[in-house]
Amino acid sequence: xxxxxxxxxxxxxxxxxxxxxxxxxxxxxxxxxxxxxxxxxxxxxxxxxxxxxxxxxxxxxxxxxxxxxxxxxxxxxxxxxxxxxxxxxxxxxxxxxxxxxxxxxxxxxxxxxxxxxxxxxxxxxxxxxxxxxxxxxxxxxxxxxxxxxxxxxxxxxxxxxxxxxxxxxxxxxxxxxxxxxxxxxxxxxxxxxxxxxxxxxxxxxxxxxxxxxxxxxxxxxxxxxxxxxxxxxxxxxxxxxxxxxxxxxxxxxxxxxxxxxxxxxxxxxxxxxxxxxxxxxxxxxxxxxxxxxxxxxxxxxxxxxxxxxxxxxxxxxxxxxxxxxxxxxxxxxxxxxxxxxxxxxxxxxxxxxxxx
Numbered sequence: 258x259x260x261x262x263x264x265x266x267x268x269x270x271x272x273x274x275x276x277x278x279x280x281x282x283x284x285x286x287x288x289x290x291x292x293x294x295x296x297x298x299x300x301x302x303x304x305x306x307x308x309x310x311x312x313x314x315x316x317x318x319x320x321x322x323x324x325x326x327x328x329x330x331x332x333x334x335x336x337x338x339x340x341x342x343x344x345x346x347x348x349x350x351x352x353x354x355x356x357x358x359x360x361x362x363x364x365x366x367x368x369x370x371x372x373x374x375x376x377x378x379x380x381x382x383x384x385x386x387x388x389x390x391x392x393x394x395x396x397x398x399x400x401x402x403x404x405x406x407x408x409x410x411x412x413x414x415x416x417x418x419x420x421x422x423x424x425x426x427x428x429x430x431x432x433x434x435x436x437x438x439x440x441x442x443x444x445x446x447x448x449x450x451x452x453x454x455x456x457x458x459x460x461x462x463x464x465x466x467x468x469x470x471x472x473x474x475x476x477x478x479x480x481x482x483x484x485x486x487x488x489x490x491x492x493x494x495x496x497x498x499x500x501x502x503x504x505x506x507x508x509x510x511x512x513x514x515x516x517x518x519x520x521x522x523x524x525x526x527x528x529x530x531x532x533x534x535x536x537x538x539x540x541x542x543x544x545x546x547x548x549x550x551x552x553x554x555x556x557x558x559x560x561x562x563x564x565x566x567x568x569x570x571x572x573x574x575x576x577x578x579x580x581x582x583x584x585x586x587x588x589x590x591x592x593x594x595x596x597x598x599x600x601x602x603x604x605x606x607x608x609x610x611x612x613x
Contacts, residue, residue: 299392302400308390314404315465324399328388331403335386339461385410407465414462421451421458425477432489437563438529442493442518443610445486452482486518492529494522499534506536509594510557513601517610530609533558538589543578549585550578555593557601559609568608571601 301308305316315338319330390402425448432444456479495514497507510532511521522528535556543550557571573596579585 298394298400299390301390301402302392305402305404308402309404313407315407315410316402316404318400318402320398320400322397322399324391324393324401327391327399327401328403331388331401332386335403335405339464385413405465411462411466414458414465418455418458418462421455422477424448425451425455425482429477429482429485432485438489438492439561439563439609440612442486442489443612445482445489446518446610448477449479449482449486452477452479490518490520493519494528495519495530495532496522496525496528497532497534498525499536502534502536503590503593505590506555506593506597507534509597510534510601513597513605517602517605519609528562531560531562533560536593538586540582541576545578548578548580549582550576551585551589552576553589553593555596557604569604571604571608573597573600 299308302318302320305318309316315335317331317334317338319327319332319334321327321330386403386405388401389404390400392400394400428444428448428451432441432448435441435444455477497510497514499507514532515521519530525531535558536553538551538553541550541552552574553576554574555572559568559571560566561568573593575589575592575596577585577589577592579588
């Protein structure tokens with residue numbers, strides 16, 4: 258089963274900064290220099306290139322009250338070299354602008370942009386990093402020198418880029434061969450995820466050796482894949498229907514679906530997925546004179562119009578109260594929106610955007 262992965266979620270991309278949060282390969286302390294009588298720091302603390310070739314190694318120094326903290330800080334400072342030069346965490350964010358036509362129909366315009374997050378935790382480790390020097394100063398401060406072999410690490414990047422390049426081509430071929438608009442969207446979304454990852458990895462590799470385009474062909478680049486993905490989104494339409502559903506609930510649901518690649522259709526003509534909403538809100542007596550309460554339940558039925566089959570039902574329920582009936586209804590609507598915003602993403606990717 259192929260599942261569409263939120264290509265634009267930070268928790269996936271951060272693992273490649275560069276290939277962060279992986280077991281450190283060959284990390285070791287090559288030497289340990291200590292001096293209890295000298296006030297002078299080793300030259301590598303301020304000028305690491307005097308100890309190792311800057312052309313052969315990428316280097317960073319860390320300092321802290323303990324030996325391990327100094328090592329961790331050196332790792333983090335080395336990672337920041339990448340962060341300062343590369344968009345390390347690409348998240349596609351859709352903004353939705355509501356517009357009303359003359360006949361009262363509401364449409365939603367989508368605007369996409371990129372945001373970046375360059376936070377690096379001090380205990381994160383990178384692949385192919387070694388701690389070559391550790392020094393304890395008279396005042397108890399530890400200094401550590403982290404080095405990364407440029408050539409060896411760039412080869413690791415190239416291997417990862419090539420692996421993703423092959424995956425992109427495989428998804429492109431599947432998208433071309435399938436007769437399903439829904440499957441085409443799934444495959445192109447996967448391809449775009451790998452293309453964006455490859456762009457980031459190539460930029461990080463360039464920091465090491467200066468090569469950005471090696472292993473990335475034009476037809477598998479981000480612009481080319483993005484164009485194909487946009488076409489697949491345009492074709493993969495979805496309709497949301499349901500009587501007496503608060504407008505805010507429908508808009509929240511539409512936003513989540515659009516975030517994952519679907520195009521919202523106002524008519525039922527040639528839709529790929531049909532979604533029917535059923536919402537119940539029943540007043541309940543909680544024995545409180547100055548408050549009103551509602552017991553509510555939302556069900557989302559989704560049908561694949563290409564095959565006629567139904568997806569699993571998404572259902573959520575709860576209870577909300579307020580100072581009066583109007584306030585209780587408002588709070589109920591807000592609670593439903595919050596549930597959809599926090600949970601419906603998983604349903605979309607596990608049900609609508611998966612090939613079983």
